[in-house]
Amino acid sequence: MNRLAFIGLGVMGAPMAGHLVTAGHEVAVYNRTHEKALAWCAAHKQPESLAYATPREAAEGASMVFCCVGNDDDLRTVVLGPDGALAGLSAGAILIDHTTTSAEVAREISALCQEAGVDMLDAPVSGGEAGAVNAALTVMVGGDETVFAEAEPVIMSFARAARLMGPSGAGQLTKMVNQICIGGLLQGLSEALNFADKAGLDGRAVIDVISKGAAQSWQMENRHETMIDGAFDFGFAVNWMVKDLGICLDEAARNGADLTMTEIVKSYYGEVQEMGGGRWDTSSLIERLRRRDS
Numbered sequence: 001m002n003r004l005a006f007i008g009l010g011v012m013g014a015p016m017a018g019h020l021v022t023a024g025h026e027v028a029v030y031n032r033t034h035e036k037a038l039a040w041c042a043a044h045k046q047p048e049s050l051a052y053a054t055p056r057e058a059a060e061g062a063s064m065v066f067c068c069v070g071n072d073d074d075l076r077t078v079v080l081g082p083d084g085a086l087a088g089l090s091a092g093a094i095l096i097d098h099t100t101t102s103a104e105v106a107r108e109i110s111a112l113c114q115e116a117g118v119d120m121l122d123a124p125v126s127g128g129e130a131g132a133v134n135a136a137l138t139v140m141v142g143g144d145e146t147v148f149a150e151a152e153p154v155i156m157s158f159a160r161a162a163r164l165m166g167p168s169g170a171g172q173l174t175k176m177v178n179q180i181c182i183g184g185l186l187q188g189l190s191e192a193l194n195f196a197d198k199a200g201l202d203g204r205a206v207i208d209v210i211s212k213g214a215a216q217s218w219q220m221e222n223r224h225e226t227m228i229d230g231a232f233d234f235g236f237a238v239n240w241m242v243k244d245l246g247i248c249l250d251e252a253a254r255n256g257a258d259l260t261m262t263e264i265v266k267s268y269y270g271e272v273q274e275m276g277g278g279r280w281d282t283s284s285l286i287e288r289l290r291r292r293d294s
């Protein structure tokens with residue numbers, strides 16, 4: 001038994017925190033909307049007393065505090081300040097952040113944690129809601145090797161794989177690489193399926209053949225049916241992708257990497273947002289092409 005805390009019980013955080021309970025830990029929780037924290041306690045048969053009013057109170061007495069909130073500013077809100085998690089943590093504790101943020105904020109908060117004797121790992125995830133529910137996330141970690149060795153067995157409660165990528169910020173940089181790959185790939189897949197349709201081909205038959213060759217991808221396997229059907233009310237939201245690609249472009253402005261295609265794809269996602277698709281799955285890039293063509 002090891003007291004833990006989890007801050008941010010959203011689409012990702014709620015099932016991740018649930019897996020920590022399943023693994024046998026006592027988990028104190030904080031969620032901005034308190035009702036969600038109470039609902040989480042009920043769903044996991046935990047006493048309501050584990051749902052705290054502030055991140056600081058949830059963090060008090062915890063050996064590890066996990067966060068999964070929205071963006072850089074949200075992370076600062078729940079970690080820093082008089083009611084933030086850091087104010088409640090004791091020296092020797094570990095803060096593990098699963099939010100997708102900039103590498104800069106990861107380094108900034110890690111430095112502030114160190115001043116208080118607290119270690120921090122930036123640990124963004126990939127695998128989406130299904131990965132969180134099925135404890136099959138991939139976790140990309142930045143931080144110290146010994147701290148990672150201590151946290152890894154606990155992280156593996158909700159992950160299929162976890163890997164230390166380098167010092168503080170390296171987890172977030174790896175997640176940026178992941179998002180750059182996905183953005184470009186989805187635009188290519190969208191153009192391909194739209195082209196197949198215009199060419200009078202049966203999209204499903206095309207994918208059946210080409211998915212056995214070099215064009216194969218996770219997105220092709222898992223998204224082509226819904227892309228053909230025009231169903232996007234699920235999955236990884238366009239709004240999150242716009243945030244993530246913005247983080248990539250900011251980082252590229254610092255390190256000099258050419259992200260020409262990523263910049264274009266981000267602008268296309270901006271058009272999907274204007275179409276009302278901010279909460280659609282990222283495969284909805286094809287819908288933008290369809291509406292332009294019609």
Ligand SMILES: NC(=O)c1ccc[n+]([C@@H]2O[C@H](COP(=O)([O-])OP(=O)(O)OC[C@H]3O[C@@H](n4cnc5c(N)ncnc54)[C@H](OP(=O)(O)O)[C@@H]3O)[C@@H](O)[C@H]2O)c1
Nearest residue numbers: 008009010011012032033069070074077099100128129236
């Ligand atoms: N969804 C995915 O498929 C996926 C996949 C990989 C990575 N991610 C990343 O994981 C993170 C969380 O995603 P999600 O889908 O779980 O989001 P979500 O469902 O919107 O949950 C966000 C959580 O953060 C809390 N929060 C947001 N801003 C806050 C603030 N200023 N102060 C306190 N709490 C705040 C929310 O509280 P309330 O309940 O009060 O709103 C909620 O608990 C994001 O960084 C996202 O990019 C998501």
